[in-house]
Amino acid sequence: MEKTILGVDWGTSNRRAYLIDQQGNCLAEHEDGQGMLAVGGRERFSASLDGLLDAMHLDSDVPVIMSGMVGSASGWQEVNYLDAAVPLTELPQHLAPVIDPAWAGRCHIVPGYCYRDGAAVDVMRGEETQLLGAVALGKRDGWLVLPGTHSKWVLLRDGVIQSFATYMTGELFAMLSAGGTLSSMMAGDTTDAEGFATGLNQAARNEPLSNTLFRVRAGVVSRTWPQQQAAAVVSGLLIGAEFADVAHSARELPADGNGAGITVIGSPALAARYAAAAAHFGLKCEVLDPHHVYCTAISQFIKQG
Known part of the structure; x- marks a missing residue:
C-alpha cells in the first residue's frame, strides 16, 4: 500500500x-x-x-x-x-x-x-x-520571497539558508487600516496601479517610512491625490520598503539568461503585487503556488x- x-x-x-x-x-x-x-x-x-x-x-x-x-x-x-x-x-x-x-x-x-x-x-x-x-x-539558489503577515526574504545557496529577513508588512498594513490617522482613508482598492506605483516610487528613495506614511495623509488632505488611492499608496510603501532593502543585493547575484530575479511563494493576489514591485525595481519574478x-x-x- x-x-x-x-x-x-x-x-x-x-x-x-x-x-x-x-x-x-x-x-x-x-x-x-x-x-x-x-x-x-x-x-x-x-x-x-x-x-x-x-x-x-x-x-x-x-x-x-x-x-x-x-x-x-x-x-x-x-x-x-x-x-x-x-x-x-x-x-x-x-x-x-x-x-x-x-x-x-x-x-x-x-x-x-x-x-x-x-x-x-x-x-x-x-x-x-x-x-x-x-x-x-x-x-536551490537565489532570493525566495514568502509574502504575508510577516514577509520573509530568504537567500539560498545550494539549498542552505545564507541569510533571511522578516518584514512586518501585512501586520503593519492591517494595523494602519484598523486604527490611527490613516484608517479612515484605507477603504480604497490596494491594487490601484497608479497609487501602488506612487508608493513604490517613494519607497525607492529610501526615505524614513514613518515620514512617508504620514505623507499619505498629507497627500489626501491637500488633494494631491484622491483618497481612494491611499490604501494602494500605503501598500506600495510597505512592499516597496522590502524591495528597497534587498533589491540591490538581488541584482548582485549572478544573472541567468533572463536577468537577476526573485522567486515568490504566495497567493495569486499577493504574488501579482510582488511581481509588479519586482518589475519596478528591475528584477524578474517567478511565482510558485504555495499549496503545490x-x-x-x-x-x-x-x-x-
Whole structure:
C-alpha cells in the first residue's frame, strides 16, 4: 500500500491540512479557522487535531507532520529552532516527536530556523517547510520571497539558508487600516496601479517610512491625490520598503539568461503585487503556488521516513 501522510500548516489564525502521497499529490485537503489562537491553550491541541482527522474522514493512525506556530512557545509544544547552517533537505532528520501520549510515535513537528548576524537575530516557523518544497522543485539558489503577515526574504545557496529577513508588512498594513490617522482613508482598492506605483516610487528613495506614511495623509488632505488611492499608496510603501532593502543585493547575484530575479511563494493576489514591485525595481519574478510547494515539501518527509 502506498504511503500517505497528513501535512498540517498550523498558523496563528488559520489551519490548512493536506493528505499527501509519496509523489506529492494532494489526495484531500481541509482549511479552517482553528489556528493557534482559536485552539485556546496547549491542552486543547490534541482534541483539535482529533477534530481535524474527523473532518477529513481519516483514520486515527495516519502519520501527521505539523509546521508553523504549533511548535512555538504558545503552541502545542515548543520546538527549538535550527541554526540556519542546517541544510533544508535535512529537515526530516530534525522532526520533534509530539510528547502527548495520545499521539506518540505518529505525530511530529517541523522545527523553525534562527539566523544570527552579529547582534541581529531573525526567526521563522512554517516558512522553512515551504522552502524545503521549493528546494525539492529545483529552487536551490537565489532570493525566495514568502509574502504575508510577516514577509520573509530568504537567500539560498545550494539549498542552505545564507541569510533571511522578516518584514512586518501585512501586520503593519492591517494595523494602519484598523486604527490611527490613516484608517479612515484605507477603504480604497490596494491594487490601484497608479497609487501602488506612487508608493513604490517613494519607497525607492529610501526615505524614513514613518515620514512617508504620514505623507499619505498629507497627500489626501491637500488633494494631491484622491483618497481612494491611499490604501494602494500605503501598500506600495510597505512592499516597496522590502524591495528597497534587498533589491540591490538581488541584482548582485549572478544573472541567468533572463536577468537577476526573485522567486515568490504566495497567493495569486499577493504574488501579482510582488511581481509588479519586482518589475519596478528591475528584477524578474517567478511565482510558485504555495499549496503545490507545501505538498511537495510534505512528500519529502515520506521519502526520508
